[in-house]
Amino acid sequence: MEETTKPIPSLYEWAGGMPAFEVLFTKFYDKVLQDPLLEPVFKHMSPEHRQHVAHFVAEVLGGPTLYSDTDDGSHFKMISKHLSKHLTQEHRKRWVELLLETADEISLPDDPEFRSAFVAYLEWGTRIAVINSQLDNVNIDDQEPMPNWGWGVPGGPYMG
Template identity: 60%
Template sequence: MDEKLSKSVPTLFEWAGGQPAFEKLFATFYQRVADDAILSPVFRNMSAAHADHVAKFVAEVFGGPKLYTGTSGSHATMVAHHIGKHLTDTQRKRWITLLLETADEIGLPDDPEFRSALVGYLEWGSRIAVINSSAAENPIQPDAPMPVWGWGEVKGPYQP
């Protein structure tokens, strides 16, 4: 990509609407999760700050400010929250479906390129969450970099 074009392409974070969009997405989503028969058992004991933590994490992954890693979070920290949860594929699929419905409800961009990137990240991240939820130990080292997601991220088959 030439330099002029790359400067004109916004990050996914910018295109989505910045931090307020991610905060609204996850606050609305986790309100809906509380009433969802498939997901509420997984999240019934989540802290009041959970939606904010996830919003900061995903916003940072999508090119936003380092609000998650800047407040004692890391990729390893996020993965650690899934260890031993024994998540199912049914729960994973419902999580994605409900999150995408929430994205529509709050008016996140619905252009094909953005939604492709969003769905790609949700598929990638949720499948890794399911894998890690059956682990006994965190496979991510404390100093591992945060994931970075952009407009096209496929780099080959997953290697645990």
């Protein structure tokens, strides 16, 4: 009898699909708007901001291309949104802290493989945001491809 192996799910699939990301970023931005450090940065965000970020992160983690296709977004446009915002490491750390706190509250998967890949993406993305926030313009192609974040070194979910 041959043993069949299931394909490794994307991080997006493992997290619970779009509903998980929409809940995550809705609840997260509720916290952001109550946070003394982050509220001044985000108080003027558009009503669509939460959904756009949910779509962006979901797409990066292997989900559908809603950000690129229906939100008229791109990696270049996401980078451009951070220009001249002058974000600090304190802003970045607090943003990540609140997002991970929210991930725990909504029971996003907490197996070490998923969280390792998820946190690695958050670290990478938020550090790029801080760097770009110090610039007035960015010298990249407006067709820069969207990041595509996978499982990394662990290679897939913990099946212990």
